[in-house]
Amino acid sequence: MPFDSTHPRDGLNDPEIADTLSRLHRDARRDRWVFARALPSIALGFLRGRSVFESAEPFLSDAYIPVSPELGRLMYQVARAAKARNIVEFGSSFGISAIYLAAAARENGGRFTGTEMLPHKFRIAESNLVSAGLKRWADIREGDALESLEPLDGPVDFVFLDGWKEMYIPILHLLEPKLADGAIIFADNIHSFRKTLKPFVDYVCDPRNSYETTVVPIGSGVSISTWREQSKEKPDCRY
Ligand SMILES: C[S@@+](CC[C@H](N)C(=O)[O-])C[C@H]1O[C@@H](n2cnc3c(N)ncnc32)[C@H](O)[C@@H]1O
Incomplete structure (x- = not known):
């Protein structure tokens, strides 16, 4: 698709962008429940020297x-x-x-x-x-x-x-x-x-x-x- 340089420069303050980002960052706070479900695996991973993210990876399909x-x-x-x-x-x-x-x-x-x-x-x-x-x-x-x-x-x-x-x-x-x-x-x-x-x-x-x-x-x-x-x-x- 061709490049398009016709858009006005209103940055991240563009209301559609700002509203969508603020909704998504708010929704993403739910990730903590995903990590809570992954806790036993995280604890086991810790003993094996793995990072939190590495141990939680199998639980992350619904996480932001x-x-x-x-x-x-x-x-x-x-x-x-x-x-x-x-x-x-x-x-x-x-x-x-x-x-x-x-x-x-x-x-x-x-x-x-x-x-x-x-x-x-x-x-x-x-x-x-x-x-x-x-x-x-x-x-x-x-x-x-x-x-x-x-x-x-x-x-x-x-x-x-x-x-x-x-x-x-x-x-x-x-x-x-x-x-x-x-x-x-x-x-x-x-x-x-x-x-x-x-x-x-x-x-x-x-x-x-x-x-x-x-x-x-x-x-x-x-x-x-x-x-x-x-x-x-x-x-x-x-x-
Ligand atoms: C940490 S999240 C990305 C978060 C995103 N950059 C953001 O800030 O909103 C990692 C994502 O990469 C995707 N992913 C991992 N390996 C991939 C691959 N080989 N090809 C495409 N997507 C992949 C995962 O499904 C997961 O949704």
């Missing part, structure tokens, strides 16, 4: 597990400032982060592409984009992102990784040939999945892999990387 409003706003602002037009998300759930990123795509005259493998979450995420008035600038692709993102056109300017953690590296590898020079990659849960995500953090911090990366202590830890395909400088990593 969304970004915080702070992380959503940060990604929105960074995507806006970077003028990112082709914005891609791995793991959209019910569409909260999708709304922040689709709003940035709309204002940058671009498009947002989300992904969600669970059919009921996919349908609700799509309808939440409609409620936010963003559907014209955004699509969620149903199914495994490794397949649904394969035909995606580049160059990709901004990526948010938030699906299951062992897939961050395969998804990044899939997207690398499509990344624009200077593309920005946000990845969530770096601290809450410290062990599972260590290979990912090592990868984006390895000077041979063309990223500059910082891990920041927002929520459960977020890595922010910049892809420098042509860079002659040694990329840097701080975490």
Whole structure:
């Protein structure tokens, strides 16, 4: 679908966006009951050295597990400032982060592409984009992102990784040939999945892999990387 740069720039204060986000962040508080049901498994996981999220994973099909409003706003602002037009998300759930990123795509005259493998979450995420008035600038692709993102056109300017953690590296590898020079990659849960995500953090911090990366202590830890395909400088990593 062609890019569309005709929309006025009213940002996250657009009433449809603000109302939808506030309803969804409120609904997402119900996640605590999902985690309560998962408690025995979390306790057992703790004894085996697993994180809360890792142990609760089998219970999460009805959970939002969304970004915080702070992380959503940060990604929105960074995507806006970077003028990112082709914005891609791995793991959209019910569409909260999708709304922040689709709003940035709309204002940058671009498009947002989300992904969600669970059919009921996919349908609700799509309808939440409609409620936010963003559907014209955004699509969620149903199914495994490794397949649904394969035909995606580049160059990709901004990526948010938030699906299951062992897939961050395969998804990044899939997207690398499509990344624009200077593309920005946000990845969530770096601290809450410290062990599972260590290979990912090592990868984006390895000077041979063309990223500059910082891990920041927002929520459960977020890595922010910049892809420098042509860079002659040694990329840097701080975490
Ligand atoms: C942490 S939630 C995403 C939350 C969302 N980014 C937000 O802030 O609202 C992770 C989601 O990724 C989805 N997911 C995990 N692996 C996936 C895959 N391989 N392809 C597509 N979706 C996937 C899960 O079903 C789940 O809904």
